[in-house]
Amino acid sequence: IAYELVQGALVRWSTVGSSARPPPTCVFVHGILGSRRNMLSFAQRLTREFSSWQVLLVDLRCHGESARHGAASHRPNGVESAAADVLDLLRHLKLFPEVLIGHSFGGKVVMSMADQFGRIGPRLPRPVQVWVLDALPGAVREHHASDLRLRQDHPADLIPSLQAFPVPTGSRTTLQTYLVQSGFSQRVASWVTSNLKPTQEDPRKLSWTIDMKGIAEMYESYESLSYWPFLSAPTQGIKVDFVRAENSSYVWPMDDVERLKAYGHRVHHLPQAGHWLHADNPDGLLEILAPTFTYARASTNK
Template sequence: MGRGSARGRWPRAPVITYVMTHIHHETVVAPGAAPTRQLLVLHGIYGAGRNWGSVARRLVRARPEWSVVLVDLRSHGRSPRLSPHTVEACARDLVLLEERLERRADAVLGHSFGGKVALVYAGMRPLRQLWVVDSSPGAGRAGGSAWRMLGVLRRHPGPFGRRAEAVDAVESEGYSTLVAKWMATNAVPTDNGLEWRLDPDEMEAYLRDYFRTDAWGVVVRPPTGTDVHFVRALGSRVLDEAAVARIQEATAETERVFLHEVEGGHWVNTENPDALQGLLTAGLG
């Protein structure tokens, strides 16, 4: 996105920012639009709402009847560091957010850790659509690329003299340059230089709860009126064959569960944002 000449680029959509006593969010709307539907977007464990800003701006340009709320989950982005560090606590924050927004979300999208938050939230509040991006509903052993990133934070705590040093640190652990540059956005200025704003102990607590939480109930018995869309990144192992088979069984039994597959690794919003934006443009109901 943003590729090509300046003539071909879309103008930046206005962003309205609210700071609350709980979680921070930004609302993205198309220029001149009066949206009637609302999508909440929940980032992954090392992300923040702004990571989805480009996808959101393109989406509202294509579907101006929608607004997109980019959420910073607790302990992430500009939201405060709150406890407990659990999936359920993050989901309950969204209930409070809706009350502040004075409207219910029509759809929620969650990536990775945010995907399980979205599943738990859908069990609390009725939605038209739920989009789960490269996130497994089930409980299981801790592992995967997000879990391994904890070691990067601990082995390379900083401070860094330049952001390029943070990029090099992540790359040295076997991650792609694209993912390393994205991860390095979490290195923020301090009196000592650039340091990670994410506390690895807190992130580990969130991830352990993610792996403990079983949200299959929302998939096999979707809440009334809710369609559940899974997006599987083909270069990722988060959704294994057993999980895919169970999702496909739910598709056959309920006709309200859908599986989409896109190229890219686990951080698909960074590696293949065009595919995600295309799915949402076509699929938001």
């Protein structure tokens, strides 16, 4: 799968070819219909604040450059396969991450990664902190509140609408207009157009950079899979925290929140943020995440 490493200043200035242990690594996983570009700004912010760290950004299967490469087509499209792809990449890069961060769909991907870590053996090389951003471990529930804006841009509605949109198209504006008229926000309509590119046959026409059928299969997997069994007894050394956006597009039932706490997992509340919490309130999110990077950095330097 396609990736890039965002490195802090101290990592970039370290001696090339050094035999020392690799710098502490965080893996940041995007949501459905996204790409590593969505996480780049926040990753750069993290590495400016914690300059001895590096952040691995990936394009999940069926997304971004990974879709263009036809990555890992031998596995069925789903959460577990997406997680296995990232684990394969980490093995290729000879990296073991101290921190996993996943947004939305990516939240279940990082939980699956942590679950698959536990199947490798009874002990991990070092502790792993998992951060799940605005996603729950079980069945997906969308808001049914009177404020329809909370339901407006839900992937369960967006993906079928995109599948129904005829491509190739003559312009990004055509897609934006179609989505807004279908009830989606201008913000999402503009964002989705980043998944269009000129066709080889006619550069004046645009088609998907993504595998839309594969993405639909991945989202179906996301809705159906539950990671409650993993959270009830994670492998020793794995810690899982959740961040709930104040204006989340998803219902966070109090029973689920209390269950997470009963299992020993923390649930943090991020104010002034919708589902794209890393873009809506990056300062607040960084404040929540910061202790993890400070503690892990200190442990690494011992």
